[in-house]
Amino acid sequence: MHTTSADPAGPALDRPSLRPDCGNCFALCCTAFGFSRSADFALDKPAGSPCQNLAPDFSCTIHDSLRPRGFRGCTVFDCFGAGQNVSQGPFGGESWLDRPETKDGMFSAFKAARQLHEMLWYLAEAQTRTFDPDSSIRAGLLRNRIEKAVKGELPELLALDIPGLHSQVRSTLMDVSEEVRASYFATGDDHLESALKPGADLMGKNLSSRRLCGADLRGAYLIAADLRGSDLAGADLLGADLRDARLEGADLSNALYLTQPQLNAALGSGRTLLPADLARPPRWSKA
Ligand code: SF4
Known part of the structure; x- marks a missing residue:
């Protein structure tokens, strides 16, 4: 792991702390967000109400059969650790079921914290990968600001200028x-080089067994693209759509x-090489 000695923001954040811990969360992803009936969700659910598949102990009653039951979206979602931090931090481990008066605040806090935790995930990587002291310091200072907000008082969290922060990040x-x-x-x-650009439409493209190192695939549409056996070292995949890739x-x-x-949205196997901080989706091992 690389950090600069001049970095006033300290070493890069430990990314495992940004992994979800559902056992310490009051199923905020199954309540705060709304979803519409689609290929990802088998029913409509308004925001702020519990999903009909949610059990009173905050577990999912169809956890082992989410995809066959039409809830693919639930197998893809990740809160970047925001759920447990909101549940156990500003709300002190008391659930919205036990204290219904906290429901609105808790759900709003989760929606904000989820965005901020995602930014922390990216900033941790930026701080680890850069060799430029200025970039490391910028990433670290932004990270400190965001961490302070997510660990601070609820009114400050809810008043945060998230779009402004997002653009700096x-x-x-x-x-x-x-x-x-x-x-x-x-x-x-050259032909391949011209196709590999931010926001490119690469849906269903055969990019197998290629050297895609250092490609800028930010926001690219790689839905169902064939990347089997390819090397993506240093390829920027920020926001790239990898559904069924x-x-x-x-x-x-x-x-x-x-x-x-x-x-979670892609198709891989035990032979896919992953960064250390990311988990192999359980269904991949069956592939
Ligand atoms: S189906 Fe299960 S995981 Fe998905 S929102 Fe409902 S309770 Fe949560």
């Missing part, structure tokens, strides 16, 4: 991306800005 992530990607050689294939045998161990929801 984005600019830092892009600077680090440029630096990291520059350390990889081009693919040597084939990742068997792909090397994602050094991909940039990859998240758990992206992996």
